[in-house]
Amino acid sequence: MNQQTVAYDSKVEGEVIVTQADAVINWIRKHSVWPMPMGLACCAIELMAAGGSRFDMSRFGMEVMRFSPRQADCMIVAGTVTYKMAEVVRRIYEQMAEPKWVVAMGACASTGGMYRSYATLQGVDRIVPVDVYVSGCPPRPEALLDAMIKLQDKIGRESAFKNLTARKASGAAPAPEMAGAGKVS
Amino acid sequence: MAESELALLQERFDCLTERESADHLAVNCPAAKLVEFCTALRDNFGYDMLVDVTAVDWDAQSPRFTGIYHFLSLSKHEYLRVAVDCADDINPTLPSLCDLYAAANWHERETYDLMGIRYEGHPDLRRILMWDAYPYHPLRKDFPLAGIETPLPAADVAAQTGASVLPAPMMGGPFVSSGDGPMSQTEPRARDESWTEKKEKPTD
Numbered sequence: 001m002n003q004q005t006v007a008y009d010s011k012v013e014g015e016v017i018v019t020q021a022d023a024v025i026n027w028i029r030k031h032s033v034w035p036m037p038m039g040l041a042c043c044a045i046e047l048m049a050a051g052g053s054r055f056d057m058s059r060f061g062m063e064v065m066r067f068s069p070r071q072a073d074c075m076i077v078a079g080t081v082t083y084k085m086a087e088v089v090r091r092i093y094e095q096m097a098e099p100k101w102v103v104a105m106g107a108c109a110s111t112g113g114m115y116r117s118y119a120t121l122q123g124v125d126r127i128v129p130v131d132v133y134v135s136g137c138p139p140r141p142e143a144l145l146d147a148m149i150k151l152q153d154k155i156g157r158e159s160a161f162k163n164l165t166a167r168k169a170s171g172a173a174p175a176p177e178m179a180g181a182g183k184v185s
Numbered sequence: 186m187a188e189s190e191l192a193l194l195q196e197r198f199d200c201l202t203e204r205e206s207a208d209h210l211a212v213n214c215p216a217a218k219l220v221e222f223c224t225a226l227r228d229n230f231g232y233d234m235l236v237d238v239t240a241v242d243w244d245a246q247s248p249r250f251t252g253i254y255h256f257l258s259l260s261k262h263e264y265l266r267v268a269v270d271c272a273d274d275i276n277p278t279l280p281s282l283c284d285l286y287a288a289a290n291w292h293e294r295e296t297y298d299l300m301g302i303r304y305e306g307h308p309d310l311r312r313i314l315m316w317d318a319y320p321y322h323p324l325r326k327d328f329p330l331a332g333i334e335t336p337l338p339a340a341d342v343a344a345q346t347g348a349s350v351l352p353a354p355m356m357g358g359p360f361v362s363s364g365d366g367p368m369s370q371t372e373p374r375a376r377d378e379s380w381t382e383k384k385e386k387p388t389d
Binding site for chain 2: 083084086087090091112114115116117118119120121122126127128
């Protein structure tokens with residue numbers, strides 16, 4: 001029992017809990033992800049299903065879909081991004097307050113999907129930094145939930161303050177997560 | 186039914202010729218007579234609905250562009266296809282049907298956008314799908330499916346992200362369904378998967 005644990009002992013500490021700033025900030029951030037549903041095609045239907053009562057994203061603390069980018073911190077790009085729409089996606093991303101994350105939901109948002117054509121942006125990561133990619137055409141709501149939980153894990157691992165300046169300097173997020181490609185141990 | 190309908194139409198417009206068709210009655214009409222003919226179709230022949238306006242690019246042939254109109258008579262339950270050749274192969278033009286059928290407005294804008302046919306008399310002939318500054322008409326036969334490199338519509342976004350409109354990777358495509366059969370076997374896939382953009386297409 002030599003492992004050091006941080007536990008709350010009311011006799012010793014009264015009403016004070018000792019922790020790290022990163023842990024607290026990340027704990028708050030990861031359990032109150034406010035997604036911006038950038039619904040562009042059929043993936044948006046699955047996104048709505050994930051938000052509905054059957055799959056119920058609110059179990060994980062991310063149900064507050066905000067249709068204003070000013071109030072959101074996670075953009076879920078759900079659907080095919082055309083070159084004409086790319087400008088709008090980028091502008092909405094710019095309008096979101098830091099810190100912010102992007103989930104590319106489905107094949108089209110991740111790579112252009114089946115739309116190998118003159119009109120379709122071949123992956124939304126060409127214009128915004130993507131944190132989590134979700135495979136599927138469209139992905140099942142469970143896959144989106146998995147992605148959002150992966151995003152929570154990622155937020156939990158971030159350095160809350162360093163991340164801000166790092167983002168500003170490089171303009172891109174660190175390495176993305178692949179939903180569905182879980183570690184097998 | 187169709188034969189007598191054609192006879193009735195030709196009785197009034199002797200410029201019409203019958204057009205080969207696998208389904209509905211189809212006629213060729215000269216562009217100069219199109220508005221007069223369509224007015225009669227709407228007012229005298231009961232074709233009260235314009236279902237579709239599109240065009241065909243015949244590539245190397247002349248006339249290169251043919252405008253296609255699909256009319257539906259809601260009383261007779263009959264379709265009629267009207268084909269109009271564009272005289273000019275370089276700058277194809279056709280008269281607009283916007284004054285006759287409100288439905289023509291967006292359809293003509295789409296055909297202008299993708300085929301580059303100008304509809305004279307159209308109240309607002311702008312692109313409808315591609316952005317305004319897009320320099321090509323993508324459904325023309327000389328336009329590659331993958332696209333041609335062009336700048337993004339928004340200059341500031343392009344400057345910030347370094348992105349531009351690039352040809353899509355075809356990877357042996359285009360991706361087409363083989364047709365009949367169970368869905369599991371007819372998923373769209375590349376016909377010739379032996380080449381990619383990095384590996385030359387084999388020539389035989």
